[in-house]
Every structure is written in structure tokens, then in C-alpha cells.
Amino acid sequence: MQVQSQPHSLPRDRLLEALRRILPESALRHTTEDLRPYECDGLSAYRALPLVVCLPDIIEQVQAVLRLCHELQVPVVARGAGTGLSGGALPLENGVLLSLARFKRIIDIDLENHVARVEPGVRNLAISQAAAPYGLYYAPDPSSQIACSIGGNVAENSGGVHCLKYGLTVHNVLGLKVLTIEGELLELGGKALDAPGYDLLALMSGSEGLLGVIIEITVKLLPKPERAQVLLAAFDDVVKAGEAVGNIIAAGIIPGGLEMMDTLAIRAAEDFVHAGYPVDAAAILLCELDGSNAEVSEEIARVREILQGSGATEVRSARDETERLKFWAGRKAAFPAVGRISPDYYCMDGTIPRAQLPRVLAEIARMSAEYHLPVANVFHAGDGNLHPLILFDANKPGELARTEEFGQRILELCVEVGGTVTGEHGVGMEKLAPMCSQFAPAELEQFHAVKKAFDPDALLNPGKAVPTLARCAEFGAMHVHHGELPFPELERF
Amino acid sequence: MQVQSQPHSLPRDRLLEALRRILPESALRHTTEDLRPYECDGLSAYRALPLVVCLPDIIEQVQAVLRLCHELQVPVVARGAGTGLSGGALPLENGVLLSLARFKRIIDIDLENHVARVEPGVRNLAISQAAAPYGLYYAPDPSSQIACSIGGNVAENSGGVHCLKYGLTVHNVLGLKVLTIEGELLELGGKALDAPGYDLLALMSGSEGLLGVIIEITVKLLPKPERAQVLLAAFDDVVKAGEAVGNIIAAGIIPGGLEMMDTLAIRAAEDFVHAGYPVDAAAILLCELDGSNAEVSEEIARVREILQGSGATEVRSARDETERLKFWAGRKAAFPAVGRISPDYYCMDGTIPRAQLPRVLAEIARMSAEYHLPVANVFHAGDGNLHPLILFDANKPGELARTEEFGQRILELCVEVGGTVTGEHGVGMEKLAPMCSQFAPAELEQFHAVKKAFDPDALLNPGKAVPTLARCAEFGAMHVHHGELPFPELERF
Numbered sequence: 001m002q003v004q005s006q007p008h009s010l011p012r013d014r015l016l017e018a019l020r021r022i023l024p025e026s027a028l029r030h031t032t033e034d035l036r037p038y039e040c041d042g043l044s045a046y047r048a049l050p051l052v053v054c055l056p057d058i059i060e061q062v063q064a065v066l067r068l069c070h071e072l073q074v075p076v077v078a079r080g081a082g083t084g085l086s087g088g089a090l091p092l093e094n095g096v097l098l099s100l101a102r103f104k105r106i107i108d109i110d111l112e113n114h115v116a117r118v119e120p121g122v123r124n125l126a127i128s129q130a131a132a133p134y135g136l137y138y139a140p141d142p143s144s145q146i147a148c149s150i151g152g153n154v155a156e157n158s159g160g161v162h163c164l165k166y167g168l169t170v171h172n173v174l175g176l177k178v179l180t181i182e183g184e185l186l187e188l189g190g191k192a193l194d195a196p197g198y199d200l201l202a203l204m205s206g207s208e209g210l211l212g213v214i215i216e217i218t219v220k221l222l223p224k225p226e227r228a229q230v231l232l233a234a235f236d237d238v239v240k241a242g243e244a245v246g247n248i249i250a251a252g253i254i255p256g257g258l259e260m261m262d263t264l265a266i267r268a269a270e271d272f273v274h275a276g277y278p279v280d281a282a283a284i285l286l287c288e289l290d291g292s293n294a295e296v297s298e299e300i301a302r303v304r305e306i307l308q309g310s311g312a313t314e315v316r317s318a319r320d321e322t323e324r325l326k327f328w329a330g331r332k333a334a335f336p337a338v339g340r341i342s343p344d345y346y347c348m349d350g351t352i353p354r355a356q357l358p359r360v361l362a363e364i365a366r367m368s369a370e371y372h373l374p375v376a377n378v379f380h381a382g383d384g385n386l387h388p389l390i391l392f393d394a395n396k397p398g399e400l401a402r403t404e405e406f407g408q409r410i411l412e413l414c415v416e417v418g419g420t421v422t423g424e425h426g427v428g429m430e431k432l433a434p435m436c437s438q439f440a441p442a443e444l445e446q447f448h449a450v451k452k453a454f455d456p457d458a459l460l461n462p463g464k465a466v467p468t469l470a471r472c473a474e475f476g477a478m479h480v481h482h483g484e485l486p487f488p489e490l491e492r493f
Numbered sequence: 494m495q496v497q498s499q500p501h502s503l504p505r506d507r508l509l510e511a512l513r514r515i516l517p518e519s520a521l522r523h524t525t526e527d528l529r530p531y532e533c534d535g536l537s538a539y540r541a542l543p544l545v546v547c548l549p550d551i552i553e554q555v556q557a558v559l560r561l562c563h564e565l566q567v568p569v570v571a572r573g574a575g576t577g578l579s580g581g582a583l584p585l586e587n588g589v590l591l592s593l594a595r596f597k598r599i600i601d602i603d604l605e606n607h608v609a610r611v612e613p614g615v616r617n618l619a620i621s622q623a624a625a626p627y628g629l630y631y632a633p634d635p636s637s638q639i640a641c642s643i644g645g646n647v648a649e650n651s652g653g654v655h656c657l658k659y660g661l662t663v664h665n666v667l668g669l670k671v672l673t674i675e676g677e678l679l680e681l682g683g684k685a686l687d688a689p690g691y692d693l694l695a696l697m698s699g700s701e702g703l704l705g706v707i708i709e710i711t712v713k714l715l716p717k718p719e720r721a722q723v724l725l726a727a728f729d730d731v732v733k734a735g736e737a738v739g740n741i742i743a744a745g746i747i748p749g750g751l752e753m754m755d756t757l758a759i760r761a762a763e764d765f766v767h768a769g770y771p772v773d774a775a776a777i778l779l780c781e782l783d784g785s786n787a788e789v790s791e792e793i794a795r796v797r798e799i800l801q802g803s804g805a806t807e808v809r810s811a812r813d814e815t816e817r818l819k820f821w822a823g824r825k826a827a828f829p830a831v832g833r834i835s836p837d838y839y840c841m842d843g844t845i846p847r848a849q850l851p852r853v854l855a856e857i858a859r860m861s862a863e864y865h866l867p868v869a870n871v872f873h874a875g876d877g878n879l880h881p882l883i884l885f886d887a888n889k890p891g892e893l894a895r896t897e898e899f900g901q902r903i904l905e906l907c908v909e910v911g912g913t914v915t916g917e918h919g920v921g922m923e924k925l926a927p928m929c930s931q932f933a934p935a936e937l938e939q940f941h942a943v944k945k946a947f948d949p950d951a952l953l954n955p956g957k958a959v960p961t962l963a964r965c966a967e968f969g970a971m972h973v974h975h976g977e978l979p980f981p982e983l984e985r986f
Contacts, residue, residue: 110846110848111743112739112743112846112847112848113846113847113848114742114743115846135745157687157692159686159687167664168686168687170692170695171660171664180935180939184935184939185933185935186935186936186939187933187936188936190846190911190912190913191846191911191912192844192845192846192877192907192911192912192913193652193661193844193876193877193878193913193916194650194652194661194699194844194878194913194916194917195913195931196699196913196914196915196919196920196924196928196931196958197920197928197931197932197936197940197958197959198696198699198700198704198940198943198944198959199650199663199692199695199696199698199699199700200696200939200940200943202663202692202695202696203691203692203693203695203696203943205692206687206689206691206692207691207692211691222745223743223744223745224745225745246605249607250604250605250607250716251716252628252715252716252717252718291788292788292791292792293791294787294788294790294791295784295785295787295788295791297787298785298786298787298788299785351685351686351687352685353603353605353606353608353683353684353685354605354606355603355605355606383686384685384686385686385687414685418683418684418685419683419684419685420683420685420686420687420688420689421689422689423686423687424687426689427689427690431689435689435690438688438689438690439690440678440680442673442677442678442679443679443680443681443690446673446677446679446693446946446947447690447691447693449946449947450691450693450696450943450946451691452946453939453942453943453945453946454939454942465689465690466690466691
């Protein structure tokens with residue numbers, strides 16, 4: 001079953017003429033100059049100009065654009081802030097780019113039920129800012145939270161530092177209003193628990209714009225914890241740091257955040273942000289505990305003991321709120337910091353079962369030597385969500401190709417140990433080949449059948465997120481068997 | 494789009510002959526006497542005998558049964574323990590009943606990743622029992638947890654007392670192996686976080702056997718909390734008890750369990766179990782706090798204060814573990830206890846946004862007087878998941894009809910205030926008409942399209958869970974508008 005878009009030959013003029021009947025001129029962009037700002041998302045490796053950009057203000061206009069695209073069989077790509085890292089919001093040359101940037105109202109904050117209803121263009125951080133006067137916040141916090149919008153967060157099922165304890169986007173969204181390609185409104189979930197019928201809300205989360213266009217989101221708000229405290233632990237060995245992560249979780253503690261950085265990342269961040277990191281360490285862990293005063297005091301003591309027992313060479317707690325924020329600033333700036341020390345870097349995003357961390361980190365180090373390409377590791381350790389950054393120079397002949405091969409091998413390793421080829425950055429354009437390693441043909445076929453149930457003509461963001469079997473054959477990518485119990489040390493019952 | 498099954502006329506003899514080629518005689522039941530134990534699930538109002546019951550031992554046999562049913566176009570209903578409360582596992586007269594009772598192996602308990610892989614016929618409680626020696630447990634705890642099986646829990650997305658803090662079944666399942674009607678294996682999720690592709694794992698959860706047959710489940714195991722303590726609070730007014738629930742949550746406390754019972758339920762349970770409940774109270778709340786010692790001590794003190802501030806006439810904490818278990822025994826036995834004081838009762842299951850509790854409880858009391866039918870309320874208050882039990886006598890002319898009308902009005906009220914027509918008992922056969930109130934035609938059509946993407950010939954549990962538009966017309970049931978901000982007291986931003 002093929003859901004790839006067939007290049008359409010509708011001329012821009014005809015499309016514009018039809019769009020002008022449903023949108024004011026102020027909601028249309030069509031000159032090359034005006035289209036340029038939309039040519040890529042956060043992954044600049046892929047660029048394309050759409051036929052037209054639409055900037056509707058109200059839901060009825062979105063509905064009209066979708067109906068028109070359906071009628072004319074023109075592909076349509078929805079986008080929020082365009083900060084995605086996998087090319088998911090890349091425009092199609094033969095299509096409409098539907099920007100939801102003007103949908104930035106916070107519709108209501110319901111204090112009794114602890115929920116907020118917001119429009120898709122609202123920035124992630126703006127929700128927490130609006131809820132702050134009431135002592136509430138929205139938990140998922142992607143590093144791009146100043147800029148990224150909540151509609152895109154849902155489309156990508158975004159994660160963040162606090163998702164270990166508080167869940168991914170899907171766990172913090174209670175309701176969605178979605179428009180289908182035919183302009184039909186679906187109300188999924190709401191303020192009450194567990195709607196009957198198939199869980200289309202979860203299905204929509206992380207579907208990367210292929211199933212419908214999200215026009216309203218009801219999110220859970222949480223009370224701000226009384227106290228948050230961060231421990232910084234240094235290790236002389238990355239593998240020991242990986243083991244410490246497992247030991248903390250095994251003790252029954254779920255930290256608010258549990259992040260790891262290795263030497264290269266530590267030094268790059270320290271040079272950039274002056275966070276006060278120990279630059280001679282092989283790895284550091286940042287472990288945040290949050291909750292009531294008593295709870296945090298108790299857990300800080302327990303985690304300190306576990307870190308020391310796991311071989312940490314130094315364990316420090318942030319002296320005050322300023323130092324706590326500094327510790328996090330270093331972590332959040334790690335990607336751009338690495339960008340300063342290398343002409344180019346390739347950011348990978350895979351997940352593995354947490355217990356495989358020491359093994360996989362050791363294997364990445366081995367491959368780094370094999371490929372003669374340095375790797376900076378900076379990632380959500382508690383979630384087993386890796387972000388190896390491969391450092392390279394695209395101007396050196398052969399380095400880009402070697403980097404891509406190395407990256408593909410890291411992702412295959414993730415699948416082999418029971419993990420996935422993308423944790424939180426999405427598939428978009430970039431991870432189509434690794435998807436062929438991750439999923440068996442029957443599974444890919446089932447994805448396409450689901451797509452067809454929403455969008456039979458494949459007009460919504462076609463060609464992204466789920467490769468066809470034909471594309472997998474072109475890539476030469478093979479399904480990697482997910483070894484059950486791949487390593488003998490796993491306990492058997 | 495219709496997905497109702499068309500009665501099939503395949504004679505039992507021919508079906509049996511085909512089944513005998515793929516299953517041993519010991520795995521087949523076909524005499525009326527042998528079929529009788531399978532004629533209903535936990536909802537005895539609906540009964541039917543299937544053509545044949547199959548009891549396979551291994552996955553290849555399940556696969557062969559599904560392929561055969563697909564080839565012969567015979568409908569097939571999968572079932573676990575058959576304890577469901579909505580007729581979801583009711584056999585079809587023209588179909589095969591596929592029992593997964595023999596799949597009761599705990600395949601492995603992985604202590605490093607805190608997960609267990611189990612077969613679908615494993616009893617809910619057996620997972621926690623197997624994990625107990627390692628200090629771990631499986632959190633969702635339906636009242637039927639001694640008997641119900643984990644495959645059915647996933648199919649119904651079961652809840653339980655502890656789901657307020659620890660989530661529903663879907664939040665505690667990390668991976669599924671599913672067979673499609675064509676016998677294809679789908680591996681969904683796994684031990685690592687957040688698989689890419691559409692979230693078919695969540696889609697499968699609560700799909701009531703209409704999309705596939707679950708043959709393996711990977712569940713999350715949690716460390717047993719150091720301490721659990723229960724508070725019992727008595728109120729002279731149900732509405733005050735409802736407000737107390739909101740006050741606890743608003744204070745940022747998420748109890749391990751937060752349950753409410755009103756006078757009728759309190760007295761019935763007390764007579765039956767002698768839990769030590771105050772029988773003169775209009776309502777009681779049971780509030781369990783769990784976690785570390787320090788955390789529980791702190792929260793117990795805060796919750797006690799909130800309960801007193803909300804007008805509780807008495808707040809007691811369980812003196813010891815024996816009394817704690819007694820408090821819970823009364824709650825868990827409440828349904829059968831009510832069964833002892835009334836010839837018949839009709840158990841409703843709806844959810845509402847928590848802040849609507851006081852309002853909805855008052856309205857149910859008003860309707861109870863209007864219909865001259867007593868109601869016992871016993872429910873997951875923290876989740877806003879109501880279980881009004883309408884007491885009636887089916888032998889009194891007109892009482893059943895009046896009860897059903899009353900029940901339907903309660904569910905419509907739930908929808909009107911932004912809730913749902915079933916929280917955790919599923920739709921099955923019983924809630925088909927209320928589903929027509931809950932969902933708009935476009936939403937029901939989208940459900941059918943999803944069903945078709947998995948099972949185009951509608952052979953898996955047809956006629957359950959999602960009504961066709963034609964059936965909604967037969968029921969005369971109309972979509973109820975979900976009022977946004979239905980009551981003026983809701984805060985606006």
C-alpha cells in the first residue's frame with residue numbers, strides 16, 4: 001500500500017485564485033521572497049519552497065483550506081513554530097504550507113480541574129507562564145520550549161528533561177480538537193478521564209501531521225513542587241555513570257530530571273555557559289529531586305549515597321537557586337555549545353531500555369574510535385533517551401558519508417538492544433531509512449492502513465514519518481530483529 | 494460505514510472439521526453442555542452460545558485459528574477470564590469463542606528495567622505476586638484483580654483504586670504483541686521509551702477486542718512504596734465530601750487512592766464486611782497516601798487538615814495494617830454488599846471532570862427522588878469516575894424500564910458536564926446507546942474507519958464497542974453537545 005504523494009501539477013496561479021476566495025490577502029504568502037522563511041524547519045538539511053503559505057486566523061478558515069486542498073487534491077503540510085529537528089514540517093513544492101502561528105490564544109485556565117485549553121500556536125513556555133500566578137505549570141519541557149509551539153509538541157509527542165517523572169506530551173494532554181483533511185471536526189478526550197472508543201487522542205499524538213490538523217489542545221496543569229534541588233555527580237568513567245542511573249531508578253526513586261553529559265559535552269558547555277561543571281570528569285550526571293520539603297531532603301540524601309556507592313568522584317548539590325539554574329543552563333545549551341567546537345555535528349536521537357546504558361555507551365565509544373569521529377553524549381539518561389552528537393567537518397571529503405554510516409549503526413544498535421530509532425525528535429524526513437530497520441513489513445503496512453483511515457488520498461504531510469515498503473527497498477534498509485533478552489546478564493524469571 | 498456482523502450460516506460441523514485440522518480435540522468445546530460456561534461474561538444480562546470454543550496452548554495455534562476464521566469469514570471473540578462488566582466478551586452465536594485462558598506464563602521479570610513480560614491469561618494479581626519477592630508490583634488494580642486477566646485488562650484499559658496516582662492500564666503497559674485477523678504479528682512498543690510511528694499500542698488499549706488479539710504484554714513494575722497509610726473521613730453531606738476531593742487535589746497532593754461511598758453503600762458494606770465504617774455518615778472518603786516514611790507523615794497531616802477544613806465530622810487514620818486492609822475490604826466488597834440489600838441493582842460507570850462532583854452528586858440525588866429508585870454511590874472520586882448503583886426489583890412491573898431510563902439520564906448528565914459514558918467498564922454490548930450520545934457522527938465514522946484498517950471484514954468481536962450510525966438511529970439516541978464551560982462558576986482566563 002503506497003501513501004507517497006504523487007507530484008501534482010496544479011499551477012500556483014490557479015491555487016491562489018481558489019485560496020483568495022476563502023482567505024484574505026493578509027493570510028497568503030506566495031512570492032519567493034515571502035516563502036523563503038518557511039523553506040525548512042529546525043533541520044536545515046532539507047529545504048523546499050511550497051506553492052503557497054496560508055496563515056489563517058480562525059478555525060473556519062483552516063477548515064476551508066483543508067476542504068479546498070481535498071477538493072483540488074493538493075498536499076498540505078501544517079506547521080507550528082517550525083522548530084522540529086527531523087524535517088517533519090518541511091514544505092512540499094507541490095503543496096500548501098498551513099501555518100497555525102496565528103492561533104496563539106490561551107482559551108481558558110480551569111483552576112478547579114487543573115487544565116488549560118489552548119490554541120496550537122501557543123508557545124510551550126507561555127502555558128506555564130500563564131499558569132504561574134496560580135501556582136501551576138505544564139510539565140513537558142523540550143529544550144526549545146521558549147520557541148516551540150504546543151501543536152507541534154503534540155504532533156511530535158515531545159519530551160524534555162522533566163518527562164522522566166511527569167511523562168511525555170501524550171501523558172499530559174487530556175483533549176484535542178482535530179480537523180480531518182475533509183474539514184470534519186473530531187473532539188478527542190476532554191477534561192474527564194478515559195474516553196470510550198478507540199484512543200484516537202493517543203493515536204494523534206506523535207503522528208507528525210499525517211492524520212489531521214490539531215486546532216485546540218486541553219493540557220493537564222500540575223501544582224509547582226514546593227522545592228527543587230539538583231545534585232551534580234562527576235565520574236571518571238562513562239560506564240559507571242550509566243550504572244549509577246540504573247541504581248537510582250532501582251532504588252525506587254524517580255527524579256524530576258536525570259541527565260548525563262560526557263567529557264566533550266561538559267567542556268563545550270562549560271566554555272559556553274560557565275556552569276561550573278568539573279571539566280576533567282569523564283561524565284557528569286545532573287539529578288533533580290522535586291516535591292515537598294521533607295521528601296526532597298530525604299531523597300537528596302539517598303541519591304547522594306547511591307551516587308557515591310556507584311563510584312562518583314564528586315557529588316555536589318547546587319548551593320542555591322542561581323546555581324541550580326546555572327547547572328541546567330549548561331545542559332540546555334549543550335547542543336549549540338557543541339556547535340561552537342566543531343564545524344558540523346550530527347545529532348542522533350534513539351532510545352534504549354535503561355539497563356542497556358553502560359553497554360551501549362561503551363559500544364558508541366568503540367565505534368567513535370573505529371570511524372575516527374568524536375562523539376559528544378548529552379542525554380535524558382533516566383529515560384534511556386540518547387543524543388550522541390557526532391562531530392565532523394562536511395568540507396573534508398568523505399566525512400559526511402562516514403558520519404551518516406556511523407549514525408545509522410548507532411540507531412541499529414538501539415533497535416538490537418530493544419530500543420527505538422527516535423525518542424523525541426520524530427521521524428520526519430530524516431529517519432525514514434531507520435524506520436525500515438525498526439519495523440517489520442507487516443507493521444509498516446498497518447501504519448499505512450491507519451493513515452488511509454484518516455486520509456485516503458494521502459494529502460496530509462505525505463512522504464514523511466512512515467516509509468513505504470518500496471522506499472525501504474530503495475534505502476536497502478532491512479528490518480533488524482529485536483532480540484529478546486539480547487544479553488545473558490538479563491534476569492530470567 | 495457498517496461494521497456489524499452479518500449472521501453467518503456456516504454449520505458447526507463444517508467449522509469443527511476445519512478446526513480439528515489445526516487444534517487437538519482437547520482444545521475444542523462444542524457440546525451445549527461444554528459451551529454453557531462461556532455463555533456470558535461478568536454482565537449476565539446478555540447470554541449466547543458460540544458455535545465452538547477454542548482453547549489454544551501456543552501462539553501458532555492462535556494464529557491458525559485467526560487465519561481459518563478469516564478464510565471462512567467466521568466472526569471470532571477473544572476472551573481472557575470473562576470477568577468484564579459490559580458484555581464485551583459475550584460470544585456470538587455464529588462465531589468462534591477464542592479463549593486465551595491457557596496463556597498464563599510469566600515469561601520474564603526483568604529486574605534491571607523494572608518490567609515483566611507476561612501472557613494474556615495471567616491474572617492481574619499474579620503479576621504483583623510474582624514480582625513481590627523483588628520488592629516490585631504492578632500498579633493497576635481492578636476490584637476483580639484476583640480473577641481478571643491482564644489481556645482483558647489491556648482490552649478494556651482497566652482502572653482501579655490506585656490508578657489516580659499510577660495511571661490506567663495504558664499508562665502501565667510498555668509493549669504488546671498482537672495478532673491481526675489475518676494472523677500477522679505486530680510488535681508494538683517494548684522496553685524502551687516512546688516508539689516512533691503511530692501509537693498503535695495506545696490504540697489497542699481499550700479497543701475491546703475489535704482490532705486484534707493480544708498474545709503478549711510487557712508491563713511496567715513499580716517499587717513497592719515504603720509505607721501506605723489510609724485516612725477515613727466522615728461527612729454529613731455528600732456534596733461536602735465531593736468538595737473535599739477537589740480541595741485535596743487542588744493542594745497538589747495526589748493520593749494513592751481517593752474513594753467515596755455514600756450512606757447506602759456504607760451501610761451495605763458495613764453489614765457485610767464489618768469494616769468499622771461510621772454508619773450514620775452521609776458519605777465517607779477513603780484517602781490512601783503512599784511513599785517514603787517522611788513523605789507519608791507529611792501528607793497525612795496535610796490531608797487531615799484539608800478534610801477537617803472541608804467540614805468532615807470525623808477523620809480517622811487506620812491504626813495498623815490490619816485496619817487499613819479492613820477499610821479497603823469494605824470498599825472492594827461494596828458491589829456484592831449492595832447486591833445483598835436489593836433484589837437487583839444496575840451499576841453505572843461514567844466519568845466527569847473532578848470539579849463537577851458536588852454538582853453531579855446533587856443532581857443524581859434529585860433524580861433518585863424523581864424516579865423513586867434508591868442509589869448507592871461508591872466510586873473513584875479522585876478520578877471523577879462515578880459508579881452509581883441504582884437499586885431496583887426486576888419483578889415489580891415497570892421498575893426495570895424506569896431504572897434504564899434513570900441510568901441513561903445519569904450518563905447523559907456525565908456527557909453534558911464534559912465527561913464520558915464509561916470510565917473503566919467498557920462499552921461492550923451494554924453502552925452502545927450511550928455511545929451515540931457521547932460521539933458525533935463524524936467521530937463514530939472515524940472509529941469505523943480505524944476498525945476497517947485492522948479488520949476490513951469486521952470479524953473481530955463485531956457489533957460491540959462502537960455503534961453504527963444506523964444503530965444509533967434505531968436507539969433513537971442523539972449526540973449530546975459537550976458544553977464547554979457548562980457552569981458559570983468555572984474560572985475563565
